[in-house]
Amino acid sequence: MHCTENMSDVVAEQIRRHRTRLGINREQLAEECARLGAPELTYAAITNIETGRRDKAGKRRREVTIDELMTFAYALSVPPLLLMLPLGSVDAVPSPARWGGQHPRTLWKWATGEEPPTFLGPEGRPVADDSKIADDDNLDRFEVWQQVSLPTEVYRSHDAALNALKKASGRHDFAVERHGADAKQTRQARQEYLDALSGLAGALNEMSTLGLRLSAYSRKWVDDMKRFELLDRPEAVKVFEPGSRVGEA
CATH class of the missing domain: 1.20.58 (Methane Monooxygenase Hydroxylase; Chain G, domain 1)
Incomplete structure (x- = not known):
């Protein structure tokens, strides 16, 4: 996993992985998505998502939206968060540039409200982010996280x-x-x-x-x-x- 990849790349690979594990092809997955109310997830759309085709600038032609992620998760009977943060499958997943790629378990704990947002410190270990939001001294990132989580x-x-x-x-x-x-x-x-x-x-x-x-x-x-x-x-x-x-x- 390269940190230059984005989250859609991670999700796309997991969609392909779980689809293959179930022994179904892209046409069958498209039919299942249509039954779930997402007919726009056609064979062609799924192909573009899974292959990660890029344009001339290197940008993915087809990202995965939140709605689509939920549909794929249901269709494949996979926890939605596991499509984004594949525990046990990779050592790092992309995250905001300032953080660098982090282990999926670290981001899993943040996503589920168990631990605050972190970034990789000088020693390569996650460090709690206590920066200010919008450079406002009244908006300490860690304190805000404690309240809303x-x-x-x-x-x-x-x-x-x-x-x-x-x-x-x-x-x-x-x-x-x-x-x-x-x-x-x-x-x-x-x-x-x-x-x-x-x-x-x-x-x-x-x-x-x-x-x-x-x-x-x-x-x-x-x-x-x-x-x-x-x-x-x-x-x-x-x-x-x-x-x-x-x-x-």
Whole structure:
């Protein structure tokens, strides 16, 4: 991977790689894209994308747009970010010129809000970029990143709490059926369920404070969170209803 390449070159190579892995040709991929509502991604368009044909100035004749990247990712059943940052396939991917090419894992952490933007330091290691945005002393790049990336951290906490509640809820239901409602094992499982329920409620309260949109949840969980007064804004937490536009968590 040469740092003079652009991100469309990376995506194009990954499209070709995953298409080949699936054993489908460009015509088949074009048909799949058309079924997904992107008929403009024809055989010719895919050929231009994959081959990276250049004009006389050396510029790609066909870049990959964000919309197209999402379509290709769906068509090939690949995480969209993996088309841009192919973990385990290359040692460096292009990034803004000041940064130089960086390892895809480094940029992956930035893209997912785990770590701030970096550039390659004198020793070739990533260094956090604490420059000023637009030369404004009030716009420290690292401080701005900390503020705007907070939702990604909150959602990670939410997902961990949600998974813990799903497991605890399942264990409690199993204990009731296996041992009965008053058994010692069931009481222990219920306490674990209540602890996990409190954990999810805490995550939802933090999300509500930040003004983040909430998903919908099992009626039992919502009723229990309200009954035990675990929610700061109970009206903000919705019950999942089939056919609703609010997705279930």
